[in-house]
Amino acid sequence: MPHSITWIDRLRIERVVWTLDQRLYDLPRRSRIAKRRELRDNILVAARDVGTSPALRRLGDSRRLADEYLTAELGEGPRHSWVAAILFGGTVPLLINYFLGEAASAYGQAITATDPNATGTFVWGGVHHLQETVTYTFTQGQASITGGAWTPVCWALWILGTVLAGRLWRLLSPVARQRRAAPTA
Amino acid sequence: MTSGHDPQLLKGVLSLLLLHMLAEQESYGYEVVQRLQAVGLADVLEGTVYPALARLEREGRVTARLVSSSAGPARKYYRPTAAGYAALVTGTATWTRHTAIVNAVLTRPVPTTPTRGS
Numbered sequence: 001m002p003h004s005i006t007w008i009d010r011l012r013i014e015r016v017v018w019t020l021d022q023r024l025y026d027l028p029r030r031s032r033i034a035k036r037r038e039l040r041d042n043i044l045v046a047a048r049d050v051g052t053s054p055a056l057r058r059l060g061d062s063r064r065l066a067d068e069y070l071t072a073e074l075g076e077g078p079r080h081s082w083v084a085a086i087l088f089g090g091t092v093p094l095l096i097n098y099f100l101g102e103a104a105s106a107y108g109q110a111i112t113a114t115d116p117n118a119t120g121t122f123v124w125g126g127v128h129h130l131q132e133t134v135t136y137t138f139t140q141g142q143a144s145i146t147g148g149a150w151t152p153v154c155w156a157l158w159i160l161g162t163v164l165a166g167r168l169w170r171l172l173s174p175v176a177r178q179r180r181a182a183p184t185a
Numbered sequence: 186m187t188s189g190h191d192p193q194l195l196k197g198v199l200s201l202l203l204l205h206m207l208a209e210q211e212s213y214g215y216e217v218v219q220r221l222q223a224v225g226l227a228d229v230l231e232g233t234v235y236p237a238l239a240r241l242e243r244e245g246r247v248t249a250r251l252v253s254s255s256a257g258p259a260r261k262y263y264r265p266t267a268a269g270y271a272a273l274v275t276g277t278a279t280w281t282r283h284t285a286i287v288n289a290v291l292t293r294p295v296p297t298t299p300t301r302g303s
Contacts, residue, residue: 038261039235042214045256046231049215059234068236073243 001046009052013043016056023066025083027073035069078170085166092158096130096150103127104134106147117141129155195229199202199237199248201276202226207247213260214238238263244271 005013010133010161018173046055070079107124118138123141126134126148134148149156206212206220214235241247241302246269252260265273 001194034261035239037258038214040229041254041260045213045215045260046218048256049219055231058230058232060230065232065236068232069239072236072240145224 003051005047009047012056019062022124023063024069026070026081027067040119044131047088066077079168080170085162085168088165089162092161100131100148101125107134108143111136112141187288201280202287203237203241203244204265204273207263208265211264212264213262
């Protein structure tokens with residue numbers, strides 16, 4: 001006998017579908033959306049057939065299911081993680097900018113603490129290796145600041161950190177596999 | 186309806202079963218699960234079958250098409266490709282050979298009590 005699906009059942013199904021979707025972010029967008037839609041449709045058919053609770057139970061743990069989908073799509077073995085790379089690449093600049101800004105600000109505050117009506121140009125070398133030279137120009141204690149950008153070393157460290165966090169070198173192995181598999185002319 | 190299958194044993198042969206089922210009849214994900222259950226494989230869960238279909242599609246052994254459904258959104262129907270049919274033939278031959286060997290061993294008579302080592 002077909003089971004009716006209430007709005008609570010719909011919510012439970014959507015929760016499972018979107019939980020899985022969040023765990024499939026390392027897949028290409030089109031593939032992830034296709035899997036989400038297909039899974040939702042299959043769960044709805046199963047829920048009408050056997051009821052929502054058994055249908056969801058027979059799916060198993062969403063973490064394991066996501067892992068199986070990722071293995072099916074990306075192959076066995078260790079994989080890259082776009083989520084980790086984006087998290088690192090997005091969060092670390094905010095933290096670095098905060099600390100570099102605070103360091104430059106501390107230099108300016110030290111000048112005004114010494115002479116509240118300071119006038120002139122003051123140059124600070126910046127945080128070693130990470131920050132370009134910071135130049136303060138004071139007029140009667142009013143400061144304007146230039147410089148303080150990331151150095152090439154800082155940019156390189158950020159890129160390196162992003163690659164390491166996302167294990168992005170693993171992206172090269174499928175390409176290498178495809179090249180090896182391709183017939184030679 | 187049988188139950189208590191060895192999951193590892195089933196996992197090893199699931200791709201072959203799916204290819205055979207889809208060669209018999211083009212089906213969508215849940216329909217394949219229902220057909221597996223109908224032949225007695227009640228332990229094969231949806232969470233195992235759906236990724237296995239995705240793997241077969243990635244390997245180029247099945248192809249999929251969307252078919253509109255009166256009961257909701259379009260459903261994704263799978264059917265084997267030429268490579269899938271070839272894999273089915275090879276896989277079936279391998280499976281038959283293995284089961285023949287295993288059966289030959291398992292049907293040998295064994296002593297009813299453990300023998301003592303000399």
